[in-house]
Amino acid sequence: MNSYLINKFGKEKTSQFLREEGVKPLTNRVGKxxxxxxxxxxxxxxxxxxWKGNLSPKVTEALLKFIIDxxxxxxxxxxxxxxxxxxxSGSLKLLCNRLDISCSSYDLNPNYxxxxxxxxxVVDELPESADIIHVHPPYYNAITYSGNVWGHHPHPDDLSxxxxxxxxxxxxxxxxxxxxxxxxKGGRLxxxxxxxxxxxxxxxxxxxxxxxxxxxxxxxxxxYNCSSDNKTYKKPFIPIVTEYVMVFMKEKPFIVHFSCTxxxxxxxxxxxxxxxxxxxxxxxxxLGGSASLNSLNEVLANTKKAKNNSHFKDRIRATISENNDFxxxxxxxxxxxxxxx
Ligand SMILES: C[S@@+](CC[C@H](N)C(=O)[O-])C[C@H]1O[C@@H](n2cnc3c(N)ncnc32)[C@H](O)[C@@H]1O
Numbered sequence: 001m002n003s004y005l006i007n008k009f010g011k012e013k014t015s016q017f018l019r020e021e022g023v024k025p026l027t028n029r030v031g032k033x034x035x036x037x038x039x040x041x042x043x044x045x046x047x048x049x050x051w052k053g054n055l056s057p058k059v060t061e062a063l064l065k066f067i068i069d070x071x072x073x074x075x076x077x078x079x080x081x082x083x084x085x086x087x088x089s090g091s092l093k094l095l096c097n098r099l100d101i102s103c104s105s106y107d108l109n110p111n112y113x114x115x116x117x118x119x120x121x122v123v124d125e126l127p128e129s130a131d132i133i134h135v136h137p138p139y140y141n142a143i144t145y146s147g148n149v150w151g152h153h154p155h156p157d158d159l160s161x162x163x164x165x166x167x168x169x170x171x172x173x174x175x176x177x178x179x180x181x182x183x184x185k186g187g188r189l190x191x192x193x194x195x196x197x198x199x200x201x202x203x204x205x206x207x208x209x210x211x212x213x214x215x216x217x218x219x220x221x222x223x224y225n226c227s228s229d230n231k232t233y234k235k236p237f238i239p240i241v242t243e244y245v246m247v248f249m250k251e252k253p254f255i256v257h258f259s260c261t262x263x264x265x266x267x268x269x270x271x272x273x274x275x276x277x278x279x280x281x282x283x284x285x286x287l288g289g290s291a292s293l294n295s296l297n298e299v300l301a302n303t304k305k306a307k308n309n310s311h312f313k314d315r316i317r318a319t320i321s322e323n324n325d326f327x328x329x330x331x332x333x334x335x336x337x338x339x340x341x
Contacts (some may be wrong), residue, residue, distance in 0.1 A: 003019065006016075006242040010120075012278070014103070023317055033062065034062040034063065034065070034066050035219075036217065036218065036219055036220065037219070037220050037222075038059060038062070038219055038220075038245075039221070039222035039223070040056045040058040040059065040222075040224075041222075041224055042058075043056040043057070043058065043224070044057040044058040044061070044095075045057065046058050046090075046092075046094035046095040046098065046156075047089040047090055047091025047092075047094055047095075048049065048089040048091075050089075051088050051089030051149070052143045052149055053088065053136075053138065053139065053142075053143045054088055054089050054091055054194055055088070055091055055092075055093045055136050056091075057092065057094070057095040057338045058327075059192070059221060059245060060091065060092050060095055060134065060190075061095055061099070063132075063190060063245070063247070064080070064082070064095075064096075064101065064132065066098065067080060067131070067132060067188060068080060071186075075137075076186065080101060080102075080130075080131040080132055081102050081103075081104075081128075081130045081131050081132070081184075082096050082101055082102065082103040082104075082130055082131070082132045082134070083103070083104050083105070083106070083128070083130040083132070083133045083134070083179075083182070084103065084104075084105040084106070084115075084120060084133075084134045084136075085105075085121050085125065085126075085133060085134065085135040085175070085179055086107055086108070086135055086136055086137050086138075086159075087105035087106060087107045087112060087114065087115055088107065088136065090105060090112070090113060090114035090115065092105065092134055093105035093114045093115055094114060095247045097183055102333070104116065104128060104130075106119035106121070106126075107119065108120055108121070108145070108146065108155055108157065108158055109145070109146075109149075109150040109151065109172040110150075110151065111150060111151075111323075111341065120155075120157050121135075121157075121159075121175035121178070121179070122157040122159075122171050122174055122175055123157065126178065126179070126182045128182070129182050129183065129184050129187075130183065130184065131183070131184050131186070131188070132186060132187060132188050132190065133141070133179045133180075133183060133187070133188070133189050133190070133191050134181060134190045134191075134192070134211070135176065135179055135189070135190070135191050135192070136176065136191075136193075137172055137175070137191075137193065137205075138158070138159045138160035138194065138197045138215065139194040139196050139205065139243075140159075140162070140165060140168050140194070140198070140203055140205065141160055141161070141162070141168075141196075141198065142160075142161070142194070142196045142198070143159075143160060144158070144160045144161060145158050145160045146158040146160070146161060147161075148259065149330070157171065159171055159172060159175075165203055169205070169208050172205070172209055173209060173210045173260075176189070176191065176209065176210065176211060176212060177210075178249065180212040180213055180248065180256070181256075183250040184250070185212075185250060185251075185252065185253055186249070186250065187249070187250050188213075188216065188247050188248065188249050188250070189212065189213055189247075189248045189250070190245060190246070190247050190248075191209075191245070191246045191248070192221075192243065192244070192245045192246075193205040193209065193243065193244055193246075194223065194242075194243035194244070195204050195207075195208050195240050195243075196240070197237065197240060200235070200237075206246065207242045207261055208261055208263075209260075210259070210260040211246070211248065211258070211259045211260065212248060212256055212257065212258055213248030213249055213250055213251075213256070213257055214248060214249045214250075214251055214255075214257045215246065215247070215248055216247040216248065216249045217245075217246070218244065218245075218246055218247075218249040219244065219246070220242050220243075220244060220248070221242060221243050221244065221245055222241060222242060223240070223241050223242055223243050267323045268282065269302065269303040269304065270303075270304050271304060271305075272304050272305055272308060274305065276305065276315055276316065276319040277319055277323055277325075279300060279303055279305060280296065280300070280316060280319055280320060280323075280326070281325060281336070283296055283300055284326070284334075284335070284336045284339070285336070286299065287299065288339075289335055289336050289339030289340060290329060290334065290335035290336070290339055291333070291335075292332055292333050292334075293316070293317065293320075293332045293333070293334070293335065294332070296316055296334075297312075297313050297316060300312065300316060311328075320334055324337065325337050325338070330341075
């Protein structure tokens with residue numbers, strides 16, 4: 001087959017054709033069926049595109065279909081009960097109405113139209129269990145809800161009104177734990193979250209939140225119609241154009257799989273698990289890019305590694321001469337090869 005194509009079209013055209021055909025099945029699927037990257041430029045009908053931070057019902061429809069197919073495959077009861085815990089404009093509830101799937105939806109908004117309003121995921125209990133619990137929380141304070149999208153005053157437990165990012169993550173974890181524990185055996189908690197950049201700082205909610213249950217899938221979803229799309233920025237940065245849909249499964253009663261991200265700061269001067277090269281490079285950077293051997297010795301003398309080595313000055317001199325990153329400027333004075341001047 002390949003030799004026939006090469007004879008007819010030449011080598012270059014043939015390899016281009018085979019390359020493109022090779023990825024076609026994937027590019028044809030993206031945005032049209034459930035894969036680990038989903039992109040639905042047309043959001044679908046249920047809920048409201050005017051509701052700030054609404055979720056395309058095409059995403060939840062694809063997930064519902066997958067879960068129902070999965071249950072059928074394993075001969076489980078495929079009559080699923082769904083809960084949407086932060087329902088917003090009610091996209092999921094309205095989708096379930098169309099698909100004839102039982103769904104209860106809740107939101108802190110006291111005037112929520114399609115289910116139970118005034119329900120606070122941080123303090124209130126869920127009065128029922130479900131096979132699928134979906135939560136699409138605010139993306140920290142990217143969009144504020146109480147006193148802005150709905151109501152006249154900020155609500156103290158509105159997740160978009162937290163005083164700090166840590167408070168937001170804590171409250172989200174409290175809510176997610178409650179939702180997970182309301183799952184029925186074999187059920188899924190679906191968490192849709194996005195990352196946020198505010199005043200130049202990057203907040204990765206998906207990275208920082210606690211994760212309960214067995215992670216069945218981590219879906220990257222393209223974000224459309226972001227308010228930042230039409231702004232121009234002077235400072236270079238990487239725009240956020242994706243959000244994440246995480247599917248967690250409750251496999252067994254009582255037993256909860258759990259993981260969380262630990263944030264820590266380490267001063268490598270106090271560590272022995274570091275090389276002389278790494279320490280010297282950082283010492284140069286600390287001293288502005290260039291330094292005398294005496295200054296390097298003085299700073300490095302206070303490190304744990306130096307305190308454990310009575311010949312540390314010899315080690316420093318040897319490391320400087322052995323490594324290409326360090327350049328001799330004059331007798332007893334060196335600089336980093338990448339120092340500004
Ligand atoms: C990103 S929106 C959800 C959008 C929804 N998926 C849709 O398609 O329209 C987040 C929702 O979380 C709600 N919310 C914020 N804090 C809450 C809390 N403590 N309890 C329940 N809902 C809360 C907000 O009122 C808002 O409607």
